Amino acid sequence: MNHKYIARSTEVAARMLGGEMIVMSAADSSLFTLNEQATAIWEAADGVTPLRALVDRAVCEVFDVDPAVAYSDAETFVTELASHGVLLLSDSPIPPREQSA
């Protein structure tokens, strides 16, 4: 996994419901329900922590998961959410002002 950085877009609605994060894209009204591990990544998405380190800290250290599977799932998850504008995905750290763009 190359260094990738993720940040939550402010152009989304998000709310925790029964342990899962519900997220809706303002861009296309796509609705997502994030499981516990995806929710952990969502909440840790600060724009400055590399994705791999973020998955280590928020998922591998907390849940009983195979790290290789966790990294792969995280790649798929962030790519999907980034395609709907819900997550910002970059090869370099994402300054806070860009997170609100």
Added chain:
Amino acid sequence: MSALLQEVMDRARLLGVPFDVHLDLTWRCNERCVHCYLEHASPDEMSAPEYRGLLDQLAEAGVFFLTFSGGEPLLRPDLFEILAHTRGLAFCVKLKTNASLIGQREADRIRSLGIHEVHVSLYSHRPEAHDAVTLIPGSFERSLHAVRLLRSLGQKVVFTHIVTRLASGDDAGVCALAGELGAGFRIDPTITPKIDGDSSPLALNVPHSELVRIVTSPEYVGNVEAFCAPPKPPDPAALDGILCGAGHNHCYIAPNGEVFPCVQFPVSCGNVRRQGFLDIWRHSPAMNEVRSVRVHDLPVCAPCSHIANCTRCPGLALMDGDVRGPSLQDCEKSWARTGLVPTGCPAPLDLTA
């Protein structure tokens, strides 16, 4: 509603989370729509600081969908101050407006605040017919101008077309106009009594034949065969079900802070100026009474042949006289949809005949 959204709403209901809240910021309005359910003398409206505190409570309570409406919300000079406070709270915000007060500056602010959808009331694609409903000459042109501004900024807009006798048959024209402008389109064929119980607006409902045309139009209902299928026998488990989301995952808060199960359910459950929102939501005796009613508690509707598919509204039933009785407008809609007279409904069903 998508299957996923339905699943989320059901989960919210099971968890007792008020996922969807409707806030009227004012009952004042600059138009005088002939069918409106409100009186325009607004009660003592909450201030912007009060709304900021309420919005914090709503986010904490788990509210996801937040609809700001009125009256005309743009009559409040502090509207944008209130909307700005939602920005950091991650609501899915809808703004219902007639749009006539939206100029370039307001459009820019709406767009910059991340409002999910702006719902604009449009009663006809013909200016004179729209203005005959609002009773304000020029209102059509002002609303359309605002919609064009909003769309030019990429703002999502949905036309809400309430069908009235005054513009009967104009739905196709409004739908086409929405398509031209890149706006969404919602049609609502139900005019309801005023919030104070005055039933005079019901005379503006379209004739039954027109209702039938609307509820059997594929462009509005999708799969007509499925939508208009004869009612299925009720699943016994469904008889233990709730009546609707009012008080379960949805509620309404009036401009003076009074909390109701729904905007169409005139049972006051408390006031957020005197109690915390969650305290009212969880512990109000009136809210819990509304919540306690199950389908099998409805003496007329439970045995009705249409109960499995009926869109019965308990608030309208209450305005018809009994929260546990039939909602006559929904009886008529079920009849229009299926072509079969509901066995539980008192005749005649053509309420506008």
